[in-house]
Amino acid sequence: xxxxxxxxxxxxxxxxxxxxxxxxxxxxxxxxxxxxxxxxxxxxxxxxxxxxxxxxxxxxxxxxxxxxxxxxxxxxxxxxxxxxxxxxxxxxxxxxxxxxxxxxxxxxxxxxxxxxxxxxxxxxxxxxxxxxxxxxxxxxxxxxxxxxxxxxxxxxxxxxxxxxxxxxxxxxxxxxxxxxxxxxxxxxxxxxxxxxxxxxxxxxxxxxxxxxxxxxxxxxxxxxxxxxxxxxxxxxxxxxxxxxxxxxxxxxxxxxxxxxxxxxxxxxxxxxxxxxxxxxxxxxxxxxxxxxxxxxxxxxxxxxxxxxxxxxxxxxxxxxxxxxxxxxxxxxxxxxxxxxxxxxxxxxxxxxxxxxxxxxxxxxxxxxxxxxxxxxxxxxxxxxxxxxxxxxxxxxxxxxxxxxxxxxxxxxxxxxxxxxxxxxxxxxxxxxxxxxxxxxxxxxxxxxxxxxxxxxxxxxxxxxxxxxxxxxxxxxxxxxxxxxxxxxxx
Amino acid sequence: xxxxxxxxxxxxxxxxxxxxxxxxxxxxxxxxxxxxxxxxxxxxxxxxxxxxxxxxxxxxxxxxxxxxxxxxxxxxxxxxxxxxxxxxxxxxxxxxxxxxxxxxxxxxxxxxxxxxxxxxxxxxxxxxxxxxxxxxxxxxxxxxxxxxxxxxxxxxxxxxxxxxxxxxxxxxxxxxxxxxxxxxxxxxxxxxxxxxxxxxxxxxxxxxxxxxxxxxxxxxxxxxxxxxxxxxxxxxxxxxxxxxxxxxxxxxxxxxxxxxxxxxxxxxxxxxxxxxxxxxxxxxxxxxxxxxxxxxxxxxxxxxxxxxxxxxxxxxxxxxxxxxxxxxxxxxxxxxxxxxxxxxxxxxxxxxxxxxxxxxxxxxxxxxxxxxxxxxxxxxxxxxxxxxxxxxxxxxxxxxxxxxxxxxxxxxxxxxxxxxxxxxxxxxxxxxxxxxxxxxxxxxxxxxxx
Numbered sequence: 001x002x003x004x005x006x007x008x009x010x011x012x013x014x015x016x017x018x019x020x021x022x023x024x025x026x027x028x029x030x031x032x033x034x035x036x037x038x039x040x041x042x043x044x045x046x047x048x049x050x051x052x053x054x055x056x057x058x059x060x061x062x063x064x065x066x067x068x069x070x071x072x073x074x075x076x077x078x079x080x081x082x083x084x085x086x087x088x089x090x091x092x093x094x095x096x097x098x099x100x101x102x103x104x105x106x107x108x109x110x111x112x113x114x115x116x117x118x119x120x121x122x123x124x125x126x127x128x129x130x131x132x133x134x135x136x137x138x139x140x141x142x143x144x145x146x147x148x149x150x151x152x153x154x155x156x157x158x159x160x161x162x163x164x165x166x167x168x169x170x171x172x173x174x175x176x177x178x179x180x181x182x183x184x185x186x187x188x189x190x191x192x193x194x195x196x197x198x199x200x201x202x203x204x205x206x207x208x209x210x211x212x213x214x215x216x217x218x219x220x221x222x223x224x225x226x227x228x229x230x231x232x233x234x235x236x237x238x239x240x241x242x243x244x245x246x247x248x249x250x251x252x253x254x255x256x257x258x259x260x261x262x263x264x265x266x267x268x269x270x271x272x273x274x275x276x277x278x279x280x281x282x283x284x285x286x287x288x289x290x291x292x293x294x295x296x297x298x299x300x301x302x303x304x305x306x307x308x309x310x311x312x313x314x315x316x317x318x319x320x321x322x323x324x325x326x327x328x329x330x331x332x333x334x335x336x337x338x339x340x341x342x343x344x345x346x347x348x349x350x351x352x353x354x355x356x357x358x359x360x361x362x363x364x365x366x367x368x369x370x371x372x373x374x375x376x377x378x379x380x381x382x383x384x385x386x387x388x389x390x391x392x393x394x395x396x397x398x399x400x401x402x403x404x405x406x407x408x409x410x411x412x413x414x415x416x417x418x419x420x421x422x423x424x425x426x427x428x429x430x431x432x433x434x435x436x437x438x439x440x441x442x443x444x445x446x447x448x449x450x451x452x453x454x455x456x457x458x459x460x461x462x463x464x465x466x467x468x469x470x471x472x473x474x475x476x477x478x479x480x481x482x483x484x485x486x487x488x489x490x
Numbered sequence: 491x492x493x494x495x496x497x498x499x500x501x502x503x504x505x506x507x508x509x510x511x512x513x514x515x516x517x518x519x520x521x522x523x524x525x526x527x528x529x530x531x532x533x534x535x536x537x538x539x540x541x542x543x544x545x546x547x548x549x550x551x552x553x554x555x556x557x558x559x560x561x562x563x564x565x566x567x568x569x570x571x572x573x574x575x576x577x578x579x580x581x582x583x584x585x586x587x588x589x590x591x592x593x594x595x596x597x598x599x600x601x602x603x604x605x606x607x608x609x610x611x612x613x614x615x616x617x618x619x620x621x622x623x624x625x626x627x628x629x630x631x632x633x634x635x636x637x638x639x640x641x642x643x644x645x646x647x648x649x650x651x652x653x654x655x656x657x658x659x660x661x662x663x664x665x666x667x668x669x670x671x672x673x674x675x676x677x678x679x680x681x682x683x684x685x686x687x688x689x690x691x692x693x694x695x696x697x698x699x700x701x702x703x704x705x706x707x708x709x710x711x712x713x714x715x716x717x718x719x720x721x722x723x724x725x726x727x728x729x730x731x732x733x734x735x736x737x738x739x740x741x742x743x744x745x746x747x748x749x750x751x752x753x754x755x756x757x758x759x760x761x762x763x764x765x766x767x768x769x770x771x772x773x774x775x776x777x778x779x780x781x782x783x784x785x786x787x788x789x790x791x792x793x794x795x796x797x798x799x800x801x802x803x804x805x806x807x808x809x810x811x812x813x814x815x816x817x818x819x820x821x822x823x824x825x826x827x828x829x830x831x832x833x834x835x836x837x838x839x840x841x842x843x844x845x846x847x848x849x850x851x852x853x854x855x856x857x858x859x860x861x862x863x864x865x866x867x868x869x870x871x872x873x874x875x876x877x878x879x880x881x882x883x884x885x886x887x888x889x890x891x892x893x894x895x896x897x898x899x900x901x902x903x904x905x906x907x908x909x910x911x912x913x914x915x916x917x918x919x920x921x922x923x924x925x926x927x928x929x930x931x932x933x934x935x936x937x938x939x940x
Binding site: 007009011014016018019020021023027028031036040041042043044046047049050051054058061062063064066067068070072076078083084085086087089091092093094095096097098101102104105106107110112114124127130139140141145150153174175176178181182184185188225228231255258259262263264271273279280281284285287301323324325327328329330333334337343344345346347348349350352353356357360361363367379380382403407412413415418433434435436464467468470471473474476477481483485 | 496603610614615627658660668817839854855
């Protein structure tokens with residue numbers, strides 16, 4: 001179909017009588033449904049679902065996919081999301097029948113391969129983060145944050161310090177940090193960053209006290225800067241009786257270079273769908289394992305995988321101080337398989353090179369783009385960096401416009417307007433899987449856009465020009481929500 | 491050693507370092523204090539080449555009994571179902587699986603439209619007015635529903651039936667502790683459904699919600715109409731957790747007055763995968779729409795008046811509201827929602843009914859086949875595709891013997907319900923043949939006799 005046409009909804013293609021499935025005939029005697037179920041609980045009106053042939057189905061979803069941009073299509077420097085290449089082999093492996101076609105309630109002796117994989121992954125993530133034990137149960141980063149905070153809360157309560165309810169977060173933190181604290185029944189204290197983009201140590205000193213549960217920190221932080229005073233920060237928090245929580249969203253910068261456990265963190269979550277190549281899937285599934293130091297081990301969600309003396313693997317559910325379950329079954333196992341496949345592909349030297357190249361790529365881009373865009377923090381960044389569009393704003397072009405203009409060049413734009421502390425922010429994370437040629441082409445596009453802002457700003461202000469739809473009316477979408485298809489009346 | 495995911499050549503690196511005016515990449519890490527720098531190599535196994543990797547993981551996979559090696563009667567919330575081949579093919583299109591949350595709608599119309607269609611399908615199945623784009627799984631979706639009910643009603647007491655999945659209750663308990671929600675469990679009667687009298691006696695004006703599973707953990711079909719009148723009679727919301735496939739034949743919870751309907755889309759196109767990733771769904775009424783957790787896709791128009799889709803009602807979410815958000819959820823299960831949407835497209839109106847009917851019929855045939863071999867079924871209430879059977883030996887022992895006969899036996903209810911020790915929860919989906927069911931019945935009889 002022509003890209004300028006409106007794409008039909010699958011419901012609009014439906015014709016009664018068409019099918020895209022094939023089930024075997026019923027091979028048992030059919031019994032009257034009314035004799036099996038009470039009348040008032042038998043469905044009266046069937047769910048109206050699409051009725052299309054298999055080829056129609058294939059064309060529909062193929063066409064939808066053509067209206068979508070993924071890492072496989074092109075560069076995707078979405079800051080803090082680590083949009084690196086998702087290896088194809090991981091998709092093959094996750095579909096092996098011994099992984100995809102196993103049931104979580106099978107007896108341990110029938111799933112030794114799956115348990116061995118989980119056990120190894122627990123141990124290797126513990127080594128990578130410098131922690132003592134890991135739970136693989138949380139389904140995503142935010143679920144990991146909440147899990148970690150629940151453990152921190154349980155730790156304090158077990159020591160008779162239930163008054164420790166305050167979680168300190170820097171003003172550069174991800175929105176999930178304060179939200180996860182609230183879901184864990186804790187309160188957030190936000191502290192400012194200093195002129196260097198780092199946590200204001202004096203503000204931290206003033207914020208800690210007898211009610212401090214934890215400091216939640218992303219390091220490198222969301223500005224892509226390493227918190228150089230981490231040792232002092234850890235000392236301040238620990239001396240006040242609090243714990244340190246590491247948000248692993250930016251772990252792609254530190255593999256084999258610095259471990260949260262060695263920096264003084266007590267609890268760490270990792271986003272396996274970021275650093276460890278789980279496909280982002282259009283918004284998930286993720287996986288957010290949480291690692292802890294010895295003192296917090298008793299509070300880990302149950303069960304974890306253990307190794308018996310005879311070398312076989314089992315579930316360890318006997319954890320009386322556990323915070324309980326944080327997700328059904330065994331976490332997002334399929335994503336854990338993919339992550340483990342990636343770790344085994346890279347090995348220790350490969351993971352180190354991942355972070356080195358991610359950081360080199362980011363610094364290279366930052367330096368070259370600083371000629372045209374304001375660089376609010378002019379020092380070596382880690383795996384990502386932020387620019388500010390304030391110069392362009394003076395010319396009447398917003399960062400949103402720059403982002404939309406990038407669409408015309410075939411790129412996914414950077415994260416925009418985050419972190420909140422940088423005006424007209426663009427947060428750029430190239431990742432290590434991109435070639436120098438791709439970085440150079442993107443830089444050229446950004447420099448061209450900067451020139452357009454000066455010479456013909458309307459090109460940028462009116463962008464995008466080449467996408468299947470133009471800018472969409474989000475205000476009306478929120479004011480008068482249409483959240484499902486409704487067949488035309490009459 | 492060369493790494494196929496790392497494209498920078500030595501020359502690339504030299505050029506980039508020259509641009510930066512430095513000679514070694516290590517200089518970029520000079521701001522990391524010496525004392526926290528990691529020295530040496532991570533103690534993890536050395537890298538594997540692609541053929542070695544395949545061999546290693548094939549070896550691990552082969553150690554696992556699975557649905558391709560054995561015939562499964564195991565369910566308890568995760569099921570082996572027919573999945574059209576088209577699901578995996580469409581899902582593996584890189585444009586879908588390598589994209590992230592559709593923050594830039596102009597280049598994410600495919601994903602956004604697919605989710606909008608998914609939301610519509612959830613509404614159709616559940617009989618609800620609105621649905622979100624997905625939650626992590628059925629268990630977390632249930633817990634979020636309870637928290638939402640508490641937030642909406644301003645009441646902190648939630649009643650949950652013991653016939654709700656034990657793991658979902660486990661997750662609910664963890665969430666409830668975090669949010670200071672009081673949980674009250676209500677028991678199950680001898681029929682295997684929620685004890686309505688007991689529910690009536692514990693419910694009061696301070697109750698935010700009543701949670702039941704429909705069909706419940708034992709496979710029994712709760713009388714939602716009766717529970718609805720008790721819940722609403724006290725001003726509590728009614729939350730149901732439903733296997734969406736069962737809704738192909740059971741009356742939609744929305745039609746029976748449910749305020750929030752949650753569950754897991756796993757039966758539609760999502761492999762069991764040792765427990766995840768699956769796909770929680772979340773549906774509610776227009777009235778409660780703005781209290782919903784998670785991402786929501788809405789229809790709108792572009793500057794030229796052309797139909798398009800965007801993430802909407804974002805004022806509820808963590809990236810805007812931070813600690814005041816309705817939930818902390820960010821990444822969800824979008825790819826699995828897509829899988830479910832594709833499977834539901836393949837099945838369509840007829841397929842969902844036909845598949846649900848096959849589950850119902852085969853499960854009832856299995857019940858009779860087991861009874862014919864002298865086994866007794868625990869509960870007399872109507873059921874969908876699962877039922878509890880009484881065994882004369884411990885379930886774990888019986889399952890060991892079944893494994894030898896090539897069968898993955900049912901769930902041991904005694905693990906969660908001490909009073910039901912020796913009861914096996916048997917799941918029968920459309921994939922089980924008459925022959926396989928007969929074999930199960932014969933094996934169970936032989937084990938009982940031995």
